Amino acid sequence: MKNIFRIAVLGVLGLIIQSCGNGGSSDEKSGALTSNAADRVYVAPGEHDEYYAFLSGGYSGNLTVYGLPSGRMLKEIPVFSQFPTNGYGYSEETVPMLNTSFGFVPWGDSHHPDISQTNGELDGRWIFINENNTPRIARISLETFETEEIIEIPHSAGNHSSSFITENTEYVVAGTRFSVPYPQEDMAIDQMKGNFKGPLTFIAIGDDGKMSIDFQLKMPGFNYDLSHPGRGDSHGWFFFTTYNTEEAHTMQEVNASQNDKDFIAAVNWKKIQEYVQNGGGEEIDAEYAHNYFDHSTQSATTTMESKVLTVDPREVEGAVYFMPTPKSPHGCDVDPTGEYIVGNGKLSTDLTVHSFSKMLKAIENEDFEGDAYGIPILNFDSTLAGTVKEGGLGPLHTEFDGKGNAYTTFFISSEVVKWKLGTWEVLDRQPSYYSVGHLMIPGGNSREPYGKYMISMNKITKDRYLPTGPELEHSAQLYDISGEKMELLLDFPTHGEPHYAAGIPADKIKSKSQKIYRLDENEHEYAATSESETKMVRDGNEVHVYMTTVRSHFSPDNLEGIKVGDKVFFHVTNLEQDFDVPHGFAMIGANTSELLIMPGQTKTITWEPKKEGVWPFYCTDFCSALHQEMQGYVRVSGQNSNVPLKWTLDDEEIN
Amino acid sequence: MKKSGILMVIGSVLLLGLFIYPLWNIQLEAPQYPDPLGMNIYISGIQGEEEFDIQNIDGINHYIGMKKIPTPAEMWEFNTFPLVIGGMAALGVLLGILGFFKVIGPNWFLGWLILMTILGILGMVDFNNWLTDYGTDLDPKAIMKLTDSEGNPLSYKPPLLGSQKILNFTAHSYPRAGAYLMFAGMLLTLVAWWVGKKATKGRS
Numbered sequence: 001m002k003n004i005f006r007i008a009v010l011g012v013l014g015l016i017i018q019s020c021g022n023g024g025s026s027d028e029k030s031g032a033l034t035s036n037a038a039d040r041v042y043v044a045p046g047e048h049d050e051y052y053a054f055l056s057g058g059y060s061g062n063l064t065v066y067g068l069p070s071g072r073m074l075k076e077i078p079v080f081s082q083f084p085t086n087g088y089g090y091s092e093e094t095v096p097m098l099n100t101s102f103g104f105v106p107w108g109d110s111h112h113p114d115i116s117q118t119n120g121e122l123d124g125r126w127i128f129i130n131e132n133n134t135p136r137i138a139r140i141s142l143e144t145f146e147t148e149e150i151i152e153i154p155h156s157a158g159n160h161s162s163s164f165i166t167e168n169t170e171y172v173v174a175g176t177r178f179s180v181p182y183p184q185e186d187m188a189i190d191q192m193k194g195n196f197k198g199p200l201t202f203i204a205i206g207d208d209g210k211m212s213i214d215f216q217l218k219m220p221g222f223n224y225d226l227s228h229p230g231r232g233d234s235h236g237w238f239f240f241t242t243y244n245t246e247e248a249h250t251m252q253e254v255n256a257s258q259n260d261k262d263f264i265a266a267v268n269w270k271k272i273q274e275y276v277q278n279g280g281g282e283e284i285d286a287e288y289a290h291n292y293f294d295h296s297t298q299s300a301t302t303t304m305e306s307k308v309l310t311v312d313p314r315e316v317e318g319a320v321y322f323m324p325t326p327k328s329p330h331g332c333d334v335d336p337t338g339e340y341i342v343g344n345g346k347l348s349t350d351l352t353v354h355s356f357s358k359m360l361k362a363i364e365n366e367d368f369e370g371d372a373y374g375i376p377i378l379n380f381d382s383t384l385a386g387t388v389k390e391g392g393l394g395p396l397h398t399e400f401d402g403k404g405n406a407y408t409t410f411f412i413s414s415e416v417v418k419w420k421l422g423t424w425e426v427l428d429r430q431p432s433y434y435s436v437g438h439l440m441i442p443g444g445n446s447r448e449p450y451g452k453y454m455i456s457m458n459k460i461t462k463d464r465y466l467p468t469g470p471e472l473e474h475s476a477q478l479y480d481i482s483g484e485k486m487e488l489l490l491d492f493p494t495h496g497e498p499h500y501a502a503g504i505p506a507d508k509i510k511s512k513s514q515k516i517y518r519l520d521e522n523e524h525e526y527a528a529t530s531e532s533e534t535k536m537v538r539d540g541n542e543v544h545v546y547m548t549t550v551r552s553h554f555s556p557d558n559l560e561g562i563k564v565g566d567k568v569f570f571h572v573t574n575l576e577q578d579f580d581v582p583h584g585f586a587m588i589g590a591n592t593s594e595l596l597i598m599p600g601q602t603k604t605i606t607w608e609p610k611k612e613g614v615w616p617f618y619c620t621d622f623c624s625a626l627h628q629e630m631q632g633y634v635r636v637s638g639q640n641s642n643v644p645l646k647w648t649l650d651d652e653e654i655n
Numbered sequence: 656m657k658k659s660g661i662l663m664v665i666g667s668v669l670l671l672g673l674f675i676y677p678l679w680n681i682q683l684e685a686p687q688y689p690d691p692l693g694m695n696i697y698i699s700g701i702q703g704e705e706e707f708d709i710q711n712i713d714g715i716n717h718y719i720g721m722k723k724i725p726t727p728a729e730m731w732e733f734n735t736f737p738l739v740i741g742g743m744a745a746l747g748v749l750l751g752i753l754g755f756f757k758v759i760g761p762n763w764f765l766g767w768l769i770l771m772t773i774l775g776i777l778g779m780v781d782f783n784n785w786l787t788d789y790g791t792d793l794d795p796k797a798i799m800k801l802t803d804s805e806g807n808p809l810s811y812k813p814p815l816l817g818s819q820k821i822l823n824f825t826a827h828s829y830p831r832a833g834a835y836l837m838f839a840g841m842l843l844t845l846v847a848w849w850v851g852k853k854a855t856k857g858r859s
Contacts, residue, residue: 516707551714577707578714579690625718626798 037489040480043070048510051442051503053455054113054127055476057081058497061108063129063140068442068453068503069478071492079138079147080108080131084593088147091595092569092604093524094293096300100134100152101287109133112163112226112500115142116205120167120231120447124509126209127502128163128172135159137174139209142509148293151211154286154308155182155199161227161332164445165205167235171269172211174201175240179221179247183284192249194373196221199310200240202269210292215276215309217267217320220373221247223256224265226331226397231447232338234356236270239341241325241332245372256328257347261380263322263372264332264343266359271319272311280316281309296523298602314374321363322372324380325352331397331438335406335421336447340385344395344408351395351408353424355385386424391417396437397500399444401451401481409436409456416456416479418486430486432477434460441481442503450505454479454486457498465493474498515579517600524602526571531555534654536645543568543645549583549597550575551624554617556654557632561645564609564638570595570617573602583630584620594620609636659851660755662843663764667747669840673698673740676832679782680704681813683712685824695831696782698736700727719822720797721811722789732781739778743771747844754851761851768844775837783815 043049049067052074057064061081065074082089082098089098089106098104108131116125126148127140135153140146153159153174161175175198181187182197198221204214222242230237245262248255275281286308293300313320327345329352334341341354361367362382369379392410399407405427408417414435418428436456443449456479461472474497478490519529528534528546534555537544543566548555554572562568572585576599585595587607595603609615619630637643647654677695682704684691692712693704701724703709713723727733747767753759790812793800801809801822813819813826820826830838 576714578711 037480037487041069041071041478041490043067043072048506050506051450051453052506052509053440053442053501053503054115055457055494055498055501056110056113056129057495058111058474058499059109060496061110061131062496063110063113063127064495064498065145066492066494067506068455069489071476071478071490073495075145076495077140077145077147079129079140080105080110080136080150082106082593086596087593087603087605090593090605092606093299093602096302097147097150097291097293099289099291099302100136101154101289101304102134105134107133108136110138110499111160113502114163114165114172114445114500115502115504116169116209117165117167117446118169120235122443122446122448122504122508123169124504124512125169128165130159130162130174132159132177135162135174135176137163137172137203137211139211141209143512143514144295145513146293148209148295149211150289150291151203151213152288152290153201153213154288154305155180155184155197155216156201158223161200161224161240164227164229164238166229166238166269167231167447169205171214171238172203172205173227173229173238174203175224175227176200176219177223177225179223179244182218183286189249192221193247194221196247198222198224198242200224200227200238200265200267202272211290213288213305213308215272215281215311217272218310218312219265219320220375222263225329228332228334228341228445230334230338230356231336234334234338234341236268237356238267238269239332239334240265240267241329241343242322243328243330261324261326262328263377264325264329264341264354265375266321266323266341267313268319272313272316275316275319276309276311281311283307284310295517296521298517298522298524298527318363320375321359322375322377323354323359323383324369324377325354326350331395333398333400333406335400336402336449338447340421342398342406342408344398346394346396346411348395349390349393351388351391351398351419353385353387353421354383358385359383386422388419388424388426391419391426392429397439399439399441399454400449401441401454402443402449403451405451405481407439407441407454407481407486409439411435411437411459414458416454416486418481428485430479430488432456432458433464433475433491434458434462438498438500440501440503442505445502450503452480452482453503454481455501455503457494457501459497461493464491516577517598519573519575519577519600522573522600522602524571524573526569526604527573527602528571529573530575531649532655534647534649536561536647538645541566545570545647547572547585548575549573549585549619549623549630551581552619552626552630553649554585554619554630554632555649556647558635558648558651559632559646560635560637561643562609562634562636563641563643564612564636566609568607568609568634569604570607571602571604572597574599576600581623582621583623585617586620587617587634588615596621609634612636612638656757656761656851656854657755659761659764659847659854660751660753662847662850663751663754663767664748666840666843666847667744667751667767669836669843670740670744670747672836672840673833674737676836677702678831678833678837680827680829680831682827683824684827687823691827694724697833698733698740700733701725716811718798719801719809719811720794720799722792722794724789730785732785736778739774743767743774747771751847754847760855761848764844764848764851768841768848771841771844775841779815786812786815789813 051068078088135156158177160177179196223244227240244256325343327348329343331344392413394412574597679696682693
């Protein structure tokens with residue numbers, strides 16, 4: 001009965017919408033379907049989304065978490081940029097996360113998140129993301145949703161063909177987009193050709209997630225744009241698109257677009273791994289930071305590394321081949337079976353698809369059409385599986401639905417095109433608003449995509465939302481891809497400039513999401529795990545304040561004996577062990593940020609008082625009914641005063 | 656009388672469930688606590704349903720000046736109750752065995768049940784007194800001093816049995832497995848008495 005009523009309502013709605021439309025040709029989507037879209041993205045109050053989507057923040061340097069299909073933003077995870085909202089990159093504990101061989105870098109450009117895998121399927125342990133500008137790779141825990149580790153990539157520039165993961169999370173791979181002298185040296189720019197290199201870095205992942213650079217492959221100085229791992233039969237290989245095989249050093253817009261074909265580099269990393277394990281490769285000088293956040297001490301440390309193992313690809317028989325691919329290919333995408341490698345030739349209308357099995361045959365038959373710097377170039381026709389003709393204009397990226405279909409974004413014609421693997425016929429096209437870059441199907445870079453939803457992430461927003469001045473957030477669209485035709489369901493603004501994204505069914509990770517940090521596991525050097533442990537300690541002009549928070553007071557809340565010229569370290573421990581009861585800490589005139597401290601955590605911020613007086617501090621998070629009362633005073637005396645250190649709560653000295 | 660003795664033994668042994676399972680449970684539900692905070696009341700002490708529930712209940716209660724939830728050392732009941740329950744179970748088993756061998760008659764079983772019922776009621780009265788004290792003996796320096804429409808201080812006493820709204824919380828107070836096992840055991844001892852009585856009557 002309910003269904004009949006529903007159909008009737010939809011029918012009537014359909015009539016109304018159709019009659020309101022401006023004539024509409026007969027093959028247009030019916031009004032009923034359009035109104036149905038609201039139902040399909042509606043997640044009722046208190047209900048949860050079906051998928052997590054992790055969108056890179058681009059020039060925000062961070063990673064944003066969304067729910068699908070609602071398009072609601074759930075969180076921004078700071079990764080490569082300082083984040084005053086919670087003190088990341090400001091607090092003493094997290095400043096080391098942003099250390100590099102160039103010193104402290106407060107900002108980054110995050111591009112391509114990828115979720116860890118086991119047997120080619122998403123396992124939801126960690127998500128990795130690359131920083132393009134000062135080459136780095138970060139690992140984020142999907143239990144705490146916090147950045148745990150950042151490793152700098154030495155000898156790289158423009159860390160763009162990154163951070164893609166092999167099917168058992170053996171490696172996270174980081175390629176070099178801007179070829180550079182390897183290692184860096186002072187030379188004339190126009191001496192680039194033949195002298196610059198494009199190292200590809202293979203970072204091994206331990207069982208605990210810890211990253212270490214296994215080797216760097218010293219490739220010719222092309223621009224390694226994007227990459228993806230092989231899977232299934234092609235597991236053990238990695239594929240990279242290249243452009244600027246012309247090796248132009250200036251006006252690349254024109255000079256890097258002269259060759260009709262660039263390459264997809266096929267790298268047999270298993271062979272190189274073996275070579276390295278048997279003592280192959282050459283250890284060379286390198287300088288790079290390895291930053292690790294330890295959850296027990298809740299503090300990050302930076303280790304400066306000084307060596308990296310480099311491998312000349314020509315030294316390893318059968319390790320690297322080039323597959324000619326037309327028109328400066330951008331995206332390099334491998335289908336779920338691992339057989340097809342798609343080169344998205346961004347200056348054309350066509351897509352070139354290579355066949356892995358044909359590639360193996362061509363290698364066996366030594367079907368080469370030459371070499372580039374000693375690396376064999378395979379015959380174009382002998383690896384070609386097919387061409388998707390006239391898909392659109394400016395293909396960038398392709399994802400797969402696991403049902404034999406592929407979806408490619410076309411930047412210039414601003415659309416997503418669905419086509420069939422094997423027959424290469426175009427099945428459907430839908431506009432995207434506007435100028436789509438990446439697209440994402442949850443599990444898209446794995447053997448098992450979840451082909452229900454697809455999102456497109458666009459570079460141009462223009463009129464999609466209420467105008468907010470010249471600077472706009474980017475827009476994303478959600479499509480239902482469960483049917484024969486793609487259906488646009490939702491349009492939602494995103495934060496920063498999302499490049500790629502990674503999605504995963506919520507059930508795979510939501511039950512593992514941590515609620516609190518355990519106070520009894522807090523091994524922070526300056527933690528006070530009860531009010532009786534709170535104190536002040538002077539060491540020269542440095543004063544360490546061991547402070548606690550609990551609803552709704554600080555301990556201590558009256559502090560005396562601080563002098564102008566001191567450097568005060570507020571080590572604030574949140575004693576709460578209740579879900580979602582953070583406390584904040586803000587000190588007047590502090591030249592840093594606030595702290596936002598989760599239950600059981602200790603965070604530290606510094607303050608250098610410049611003026612005598614009595615200065616207040618307070619809790620910044622509306623923690624409780626008595627939040628407004630959660631405040632305290634610090635007495636600051638003159639430099640030569642002899643006011644003793646004194647810390648009290650309720651006028652009682654604490655210990 | 657054999658059957659009756661066996662029933663008496665089983666009934667008495669079921670009391671020992673109180674050493675494993677909680678007697679009672681109180682849950683506090685509020686908009687901010689969609690997963691309610693809960694405490695399980697055992698005969699030997701009070702434990703949180705989740706690891707930090709007691710700490711969090713205490714944290715919330717300090718606003719209205721309620722005392723902290725007592726530890727076993729702070730309440731004599733948590734030392735005495737296990738002795739009483741253990742003792743009664745042992746006594747019941749002993750009576751059952753004696754009944755099995757026809758040393759004593761079934762009325763001893765009824766006597767045990769009456770004693771157990773009296774002790775049970777005393778226990779409930781004591782528990783209710785504690786709830787009253789816990790809910791009304793408030794810190795005079797309490798942050799929030801709330802009064803009812805007649806100006807009397809509000810009572811935060813959770814109900815002995817049932818659900819009741821207290822400010823933003825709804826308190827649910829219900830027996831748990833330990834209590835159900837005890838009730839079932841007591842019922843069995845009544846059956847034991849009944850069966851025993853019929854058996855002895857049949858013979859006479």
